[in-house]
Amino acid sequence: xxxxxxxxxxxxxxxxxxxxxxxxxxxxxxLLAEGAVRGTFLSAIRAREKTYPTGLDFGHCQVAIPHIDPxxxxxxGLLVCRNAQATPFHAMDDPERELAVRLSIWPLxxxxxxxxxxxxxxxxxxxxxxxxxxxxxxxPEDLEKTLDGVLTADRHPELAGPAVVRGLTRATSTTTWRHxxxxxxxxxxxxxxxxxxxxxxxxxxxxxxxxxxGPSIR
Amino acid sequence: xxxxxxxxCCGTGIATSVQVANKLQRLLKDRGIDATMKECKAVxxxxxxxxxxxxxxxxxxxxxxxxxxxxxxxxxxFLTGVGADKLADEIADDLKG
Numbered sequence: 001x002x003x004x005x006x007x008x009x010x011x012x013x014x015x016x017x018x019x020x021x022x023x024x025x026x027x028x029x030x031l032l033a034e035g036a037v038r039g040t041f042l043s044a045i046r047a048r049e050k051t052y053p054t055g056l057d058f059g060h061c062q063v064a065i066p067h068i069d070p071x072x073x074x075x076x077g078l079l080v081c082r083n084a085q086a087t088p089f090h091a092m093d094d095p096e097r098e099l100a101v102r103l104s105i106w107p108l109x110x111x112x113x114x115x116x117x118x119x120x121x122x123x124x125x126x127x128x129x130x131x132x133x134x135x136x137x138x139x140p141e142d143l144e145k146t147l148d149g150v151l152t153a154d155r156h157p158e159l160a161g162p163a164v165v166r167g168l169t170r171a172t173s174t175t176t177w178r179h180x181x182x183x184x185x186x187x188x189x190x191x192x193x194x195x196x197x198x199x200x201x202x203x204x205x206x207x208x209x210x211x212x213x214g215p216s217i218r
Numbered sequence: 219x220x221x222x223x224x225x226x227c228c229g230t231g232i233a234t235s236v237q238v239a240n241k242l243q244r245l246l247k248d249r250g251i252d253a254t255m256k257e258c259k260a261v262x263x264x265x266x267x268x269x270x271x272x273x274x275x276x277x278x279x280x281x282x283x284x285x286x287x288x289x290x291x292x293x294x295x296f297l298t299g300v301g302a303d304k305l306a307d308e309i310a311d312d313l314k315g
Contacts, residue, residue, distance in 0.1 A: 052229025052260065052279050058298045067233050092234070092278050093294040112232035120237040127299040 008118060009036055009077030009108070010147060012140040016084035023087050027079060027106060036075040036108055044072045053090035055099040060129040062099040064089035065119065067107045076115050078122065079106040080143060082136050103136050122147070221252045222313050225272035226293065227281060231259035234278045234297060241296040242276060245306035251313055273313055 011034060015026050028042040045068045054065045086100035105126075107119040125131045125146075134146060224242065228235040239255040246253045258266045260281045267275070267284040275283065276293035283290045291309055295301040 048229065054229070056294060056298050057300070059300045065233070067230065069230055069232065091294075092229075092297075093280065093292045095280065107233055109232055112236075116233050116236045119233050120240065123237060123297055 008115070009034060009075050009079075010144055011036070011077060011079040012143055013079060013081045014084075015081060018085045018087060020087045020089075023081070023083060023104075027081055027104075031079065031106075031108070034075070036073070036077060036079075038072050038074060041068065041072045044068050049089070053092055053095050055089035055091045055097075055101060056123075056126075057091060057099055058126055058132070061103065061126065061132045062089075062101050063126055063132070064099070064101045064104040065107065065123070066104060067109060067119075070110045070112065073108045073110050075108065076110045077108040078118055078147070079108065080104075080135060080147075081106065103132065219250055219252045220314065221254070222246075222273040223254045223256070223270060225256050225258065225263070225266055225270055225275045226277070227258050227260050227263055227266075227275065228278040229260055231257060231262065238276060238278055238293045238296040241302070242293065242306065242309070245296075245302065246310055246313075249306060249310035251310055274309060276309070 011030060013027055013030050015023055017023055017026070024042060024046060028037070028045075031037040031041065032039075045066050048068050049066055054067065056063050056065065081104045083102045083104070086102050088098045089101045089104070091097040091099055103126075105119070105122055107115070109115045125135070131146070135143060138146065224239070224246075226235045226239040226242070228238070235257040239257050243253050243255050256266065256270050256272070260277065260279050263275065263277075263281050264284045266272075267288060272288060275281070275288055275290045276296075277290060278293050278297065280292075281290060289312060291305065293305075295305045
């Protein structure tokens with residue numbers, strides 16, 4: 001069970017609100033129901049967003065990546081919130097600028113050394129407009145496949161070409177995506193793969209071409 | 219290949235600074251600079267600057283330069299990809315100059 005609880009959760013929340021408060025409440029309620037965050041999460045992440053906003057303007061889309069220190073998080077994972085309407089998030093590098101955000105990605109980090117790769121993978125994916133559309137409009141099952149494809153590429157760096165960066169090494173974590181529905185829905189390719197890499201070190205760099213490796217990227 | 223030190227910071231020091239450091243290190247290498255990267259929180263910039271003595275600071279959030287000698291660049295381009303090559307050119311030129 002210990003290993004299971006360490007596996008990153010992948011959660012999709014679909015909202016339909018123009019209220020920032022309602023959006024935060026919806027995400028927080030779902031995370032609390034999943035047992036993924038502590039009672040301090042909501043106020044901590046709102047305060048953090050005020051001081052250090054997380055809106056990113058990719059040009060073709062505007063996305064926010066709200067995240068908070070590990071002390072407020074219980075289970076590692078990634079929540080993707082798709083909103084039928086846009087709500088305002090402020091730009092990370094220009095807090096006075098307001099972005100209209102429908103897609104927000106919430107990394108749930110309990111171990112920063114090992115879990116920031118998943119955010120990087122998703123951010124790289126968002127640079128491609130069709131991937132953004134897919135994340136925003138795909139079924140949760142499609143999303144899971146897409147993200148699992150990206151993370152499969154993470155688990156098999158030998159497929160990703162010679163993108164090696166000196167000096168930055170990170171221990172990689174096993175990226176097992178568990179659907180919140182429970183054990184019957186476990187997508188557990190990482191856990192059973194002979195190429196499982198828990199506890200091993202690999203070079204941290206990767207090329208942009210890597211994201212095309214996953215079989216389920218469209 | 220010349221060697222330089224870059225301090226990369228973000229709000230929490232746990233997520234975006236790592237992504238920026240990774241991307242920028244690769245782009246600088248392409249431009250003939252072997253960069254040693256260090257990541258930190260925005261609030262740690264003064265202390266980390268004194269300790270690490272970076273040649274430049276790249277931040278995804280708004281930070282003040284701790285010293286007139288150290289230029290601060292806004293690094294969100296390395297997350298979104300928008301203008302990333304141009305900014306890498308600028309940083310590389312400044313570091314070589």
